Amino acid sequence: MNDVVGGPEEAWSFGWQPLAFRWTALEPGSIFRSVLLIDQARNWDEFREALRYWDVPSQNFVYADVDGNIGYQAPGRIPIRKAGDGTVPVPGWTGEYEWTGYIPYDELPRAFNPPEGFIATANHAVVGPDYPYLLSVDWDRGYRAQRIVDLLTAKDRLTLEDMQAIQADVHPLHAEALLPHLLALSPKEPRLQEALNILRTWDGQARWDSVGATILEATLVHLVEETFADELGPHLLTEYRKADTEVKQALGLLLAQPNAPWFDDIHTPERETRDEVLEQALSKAVDDLTKRLGKDMARWRWGRVHTALFRNQSLGSSGIAPIEALFNRGPVEAHGTSATVNNVGYSMNNPFTVRVLPSYRQVVDLADLTRSVSVHTTGQSGHPYHRHYDDFIDLWRNVQYHPMLWTRADVEAHAEATLRLLPRP
The missing domain is CATH 1.10.1400 (Penicillin amidase (Acylase) alpha subunit, N-terminal domain)
Structure with a gap:
């Protein structure tokens, strides 16, 4: 890290030319305060106030409550530039491309109870050309977002099962x-x-x-x-x-x-x-x-080439085959592409091995929280010999779910074991 003109920056050399990279994450932040306030929020106003302190990384936050309200907020510390869009190196010694401040929080994109009756977000552009600030030039092109809108507007009323079907949808609009x-x-x-x-x-x-x-x-x-x-x-x-x-x-x-x-x-x-x-x-x-x-x-199934490997982040790339076999899971056949709602994409430079996937899915019924469901990619345990190390993989790849338990009575009734963390005597 180098403290140079304009604030803390990462600096390195490219041939003869020294380069400096400025990033908002290298500046003091308040994201932990934001997380705590999000957990304590009781309504839309408190939720938005909590996100005021969410500085890095920028995210798409959606909101729903038991009173039937829905909302969207894009928080983040996003610079206002004198010139340029940050995609290419620029002269750092002239002052022409310096940051002049950050987009005010209250001018960042948001929505509350929009007239459409729904909010759809899938990393696509959330502002139009008339928005006064530069948010990004690296949006998703909108295939997934359009497909979500198509499915949401196809029915007058939607059930929890409909929402599950939307998350499972694998129709690639680019086709x-x-x-x-x-x-x-x-x-x-x-x-x-x-x-x-x-x-x-x-x-x-x-x-x-x-x-x-x-x-x-x-x-x-x-x-x-x-x-x-x-x-x-x-x-x-x-x-x-x-x-x-x-x-x-x-x-x-x-x-x-x-x-x-x-x-x-x-x-x-x-x-x-x-x-x-x-x-x-x-x-x-x-x-x-x-x-x-x-x-x-007839045997050219998509899953034969489109596979997902769940690689352990500590030892899964050790280069020692028995160790990798112990800690990694897969490859498994997978649905979807990068242009489907079920976003299981591959790189065109290495077709067709999965490199991007939804690591967590959740559908919440705010009218009856006990009907809510979720699933993540592998399992709840981090121990490779444990039966819950990988028992979610088939649920995940088939877009099936595990019930979420909301009451203490339900949790205790389904508990397999209890881990007690006690203070040192």
Whole structure:
């Protein structure tokens, strides 16, 4: 840590040029005060006041109470910049790019009992272009948020079971931009025809037992490469693929333009079109999946390639196979993609191994708290020989739940053991 102009910063060198990185988390904070006040809050006003002290990291907080109120607050210490958006290095010695303060808490995004009757948040942009401050340029592109809104507005009344189904939803909206153009192809190769026939009967769900999801996602990965690799080159392509939903959104826009310049291979004299690039991507996807999963397409289940490994943070990467086998669990077949509500995503640079997943799910019934349910990824125990070390994994991957116990009588009735922490005599 270096105390330099503008406040505490992390500093290092990049070649000949020294670089400094300023981050709000390196400044004194009050997040523990916020957590305590959140736990003590009795209404919306007290909840909002508690979040006034939540400085780092910024979060999306949602609120609901037994009186039927709902709310949203985005807290955080977010700088106001003289210029720039913080995404690239800028001269630190001119004063042109200094922080001039922080966005006032009462001007951060919030909502209370909105007229829609619901609040949906999934890391997408929560403000429009007219918002006077820069919050972020790194929003999720909104596939998950839109799907949540679609499902919430599909019924007049929603039950606890409906909310569970929303959390389990694995319809990838980005497929709606890609699939019609794929199905319009007329390849001569029988293997490609077989793959397209599977996509024609696919139900549009990225479940772990789906073959259509496997073919679609593999085609998407190769389509990104076929479209952008010649212009970007290998290094920039690797970096660009990390953007994930931004890449999917860009492809969705390009697919509406059959002769978009990005589809042309700059290394050939011909001018390639969207449909030529799509067929090439499909062909490479089929070849790739054949090598990985065999010739029988009926066995190309999404879960065979889309797997989650629960790696112990202390010893799970020890490099000692028996130790890793003792502490790690999986890999297990998993539903979803990064563009589904059940956000179980992979990196396009390492398809299709899971790298992002919901570590905790919860549905609370504020009319009857005893009906509330939750689940996390592995188990309650940290001891690998304990039967509760990994007994939640199947519940989690199938989006099933464990009952939450709210009354002392229920807790005591279901207790397997009691751990007593006593003061030292």
